[in-house]
Amino acid sequence: MEPYTNPQKSNASWDPPSQTCNENERRPVAPGPIPWGAYEAREPVVSYGEGTVPQSPNGWEYRSDAEYEGRGAFCPQPPNRLLQKWEGKLLRKTSNRVCWTMLAAAFLMSCTMTLLAQMLHAFGIQAGTGSSAFYLPLEFFFLAESLAYLTGLVLPPFLLLKMHGICLQEAVPMEKTPFSTAFLAVCLGAFVCTLANYPAEWVIQWQQSMGYSGVIPSYEVSAEPAVQLLYFFSVAVLPALVEEFFFRGAVLRMFRRFGDGFAVVASAVLFSLFHGNLAQSVFALICGLVLGFLLVRTNCIWVPVAVHFINNGLSCAWSMLAVSVGTAAANAFSNCATLAILALGLLSLILLVFLKKGFFSSMGRRGILSGGQKILDFLLNPGCIVFLVYTAFSFLTVMVLY
Secondary structure (H helix, E strand, C coil): CCCCCCCCCCCCCCCCCCCCCCCCCCCCCCCCCCCCCCCCCCCCCCCCCCCCCCECCCCCECCCHHHHCCCCCCCCCCCHHHHHHHHHHHHHHHHHHHHHHHHHHHHHHHHHHHHHHHHHHHCCCCCCCCCCCCCCCHHHHHHHHHHHHHHHHHHHHHHHHHHCCCCHHHHCCECCCCHHHHHHHHHHHHHHHHHCHHHHHHHHHHHHHCCCCCCCCCCCCCCCHHHHHHHHHHHHHHHHHHHHHHHHHHHHHHHHHHCHHHHHHHHHHHHHHHCCCHHHHHHHHHHHHHHHHHHHHHCECHHHHHHHHHHHHHHHHHHHHHHHCCHHHHHHHHHHHHHHHHHHHHHHHHHHHHHCCCCCCCCCCCCCCCHHHHHHHHHCCHHHHHHHHHHHHHHHHHHHHC
16 A cells, blocks of 8 residues: 555655644555554553553554554544554454463473373383372472473463564563562562462362362372472472463563553463462462562562462472471471461561552553453453363362362
8 A cells, every 4th residue: 555645745754643633634554554463562561641642663653443454544643442442452362362372381281291201101110109190200200290391381471472572581571679679579479378378278168068179189299308309399499480481471461561450460360270270279369469469560570489489389398398207397387487477478568568658559551441341352352262161171170070
């Protein structure tokens, strides 16, 4: 399509976006369609100020719905309803691609674990005890589990970011944060994650009242040092790194253009559902909300990584102590750690409220869609629908079989 030239301005070039738009006056159009992802790949912040229009990186503004389909004229200040339609379409595409990426991650983890187990069986490495699902000795099971985790939770989100032209430094922010702020934020996150155990316990009790066991699938561990080391790495260290890269890195970054608050909630919901069982999902939802909030507030991925590591590490420590020195000693350690986290967390909350006055202020990025429209666009797309069906099947399977 040839750029349109106003006959009254034969030598006119593209007018700056500050110029008002006459609905009856045609304006030049960008040569060729704006590709999906061209805007968000370079500009993470979508700012809709009063009477302004967000800019794309190459200087062209958003097209109206007519130009988006490759026809019609371009207006520097399209009506708000057209921007809403454009952003709703963008949100559906984003949610669709993120959910398909999560399904690919789950599929890749399962396939990798199965393939490694079959390879080890072919070399005669198998056991009647250990992993009941793969019949591997515990040390080989945790090695295979770690490789499957790395493959499934690193490769798909990396490809998603690459497809959208988002660099790793942008998706995984590592802004230098004052030590006092980072320490208080970590203590606050550990405090909330500890409190999140209580709603999870209520869900387990409800399941038991319905006649189900309410058991959360867990790993088997022995007192052997090599097994405990691999167990701690595969359950505490590795998930804290790769899950935060996936959910607080790639997923939250993909949704952040629609508002910081929405990005935190959306990433927490997907993080919750990805765990595959009801009780653990309730726990993960609360943890995901605070982890996402801390990332937005500190803009440093190491803060949620530290909180995630503390939460998983304490659980691993209890399991290792229980098989090494007994359940009584493990319970005593758990009680002391819980009291220390609650005390530090409460103190951190008070200090953050009074000393870091902007820490709990409202989030600035909002987008132009209403909350209800965001929810509909987030849910009503093929990827999210398939992912919800997969999650429901996983919930029912765990509830019935365990």
